[in-house]
Amino acid sequence: MVTAPRWIGPARLLAALAVTPLLRLAVHRHAVPPGSAPRIGCAACHAPIGLARPWPVLGPAARCGRCAARVGPPPGSVEAAVVGAAVLLLLAGPPAVELAAMAWWLGWAVPLAFVDAAVHRLPDRLTGPAALGTWLLLGVAGALGAGYPPWLRATAAGLGLGLLFATTSLLLGRRGFGLGDAKLAVGAGLLLGWYGWAVPVVGLLLAFALSAVAALGLLATGRVRWSSHLPFGPFLVLGTAAALALGQGGGPA
Template sequence: MTRQPAPAPPERTGASDASPSGNITRSWPRASAVLPITPLLRYAVARHAVPPGTARRTGCDACGASVGPHRPWPALGPTARCGGCGARVGAPPASVELAALAALAALLLSRPPAVELVTAAWWLAFALPLLFIDVAVHRLPDRLTLPAAAGTWLLLGLAAVTGAGAAPWLRAIGAGLGLALFFAATTVLLGTRGFGIGDAKLALSAGALLGWYGWSVPVLGLLLALTLSGVVALALLVSRRARLSSHLPFGPYLVLGTLGALLLVW
């Protein structure tokens, strides 16, 4: 008796689309669409990364060549070099571009609802420059923290009106105000040993963005930020790159902790 060959397994149509690698492949072209706006992010960093009380930067520190949206290249490009003298301008080369790509790719892969995605994107458009500014000069300027808070509150209000209801929006506002008051209280009680007022103003938006998803989520974001800052501070102390009296910026860790908490709840 002749044995019949086993039938071939059926083809898996659309398997690549359903796989995680397929999602990543489709999301990266969308994430790369953020690259045209990175000169604006770099411009915000270059303009505001100046010591307190100093006029905002308008050109290259070395040669005075004008730097701005009207002349973005190459100073506001990935090379971050002045076209006149070749001196570095603003954030390190390619750092802003990589940070923007990573943030947007995370948003696209996690796929939150549309209005929440727009809200998070708005917040990140201000939070990413603030991260680099705080690292460079230990300040979080009002010109970026306050629009971040106003836009976040308004967009979450739009999400409330279009179906989510008033409860999550009121909770978000309460969480933003509560987190900001916590940071401000440490400044009043501890002085330079506490958090800065700039951190409190950034918390208005970060707390609202997290509070939209529940009261425990801002606590999670704060714990992530404190843990990350503690690990980095310990590493700097062990490597003798910082002392116990050193002041370390907290804004970058608040941004990273907020984004981490969002990715855990989406």
């Protein structure tokens, strides 16, 4: 058995932290009401914000350099989520291409969770690349040795989970899941389905359980009412991550 060098773990963590400015910027740009154009500047003073500009949206403080208004999610929140994703990848330790597929999906899922929590939407510009890149990387993993049965199963699980979510939207309207949830579910199903048929079911159950606990907590504290609609995207991301941590240890079944 070949043992990975000791620096691999810290290297993954540093690599994950290196992309947090990009993820924070993605949240800032896409956390806008449905039908609105992506935000390109500070919401308070309209100062332009981007990776090539010196405004400190890139740091954990997330303050506009011109007016000091908060930009994007709460300070340190995106960084904490990225550290959690990096720890998951570090503990999972799958083969390189599977690791790339997990990292790819999580890299899109983190900003998607923050956007959905802020404005109750999951933009196609983020869900589409998340699912497509995951599908392609898992296909490469199959071609390089894992075989095509896991990839075909992952494809079926992704499409099935997405169809399930879309059906509730079509049949139940606003009482069901949104089409954005369905598109996010495609990527989640792809990643979980790679490790067996039971893993997507576990991920979905965990997502429902987490959303139920959060809803009860918010109701108990009076922060929401029974008629309130909670975004499901963050819970689907958390449920998927938890299912990956629990179910992928033995590799694809």
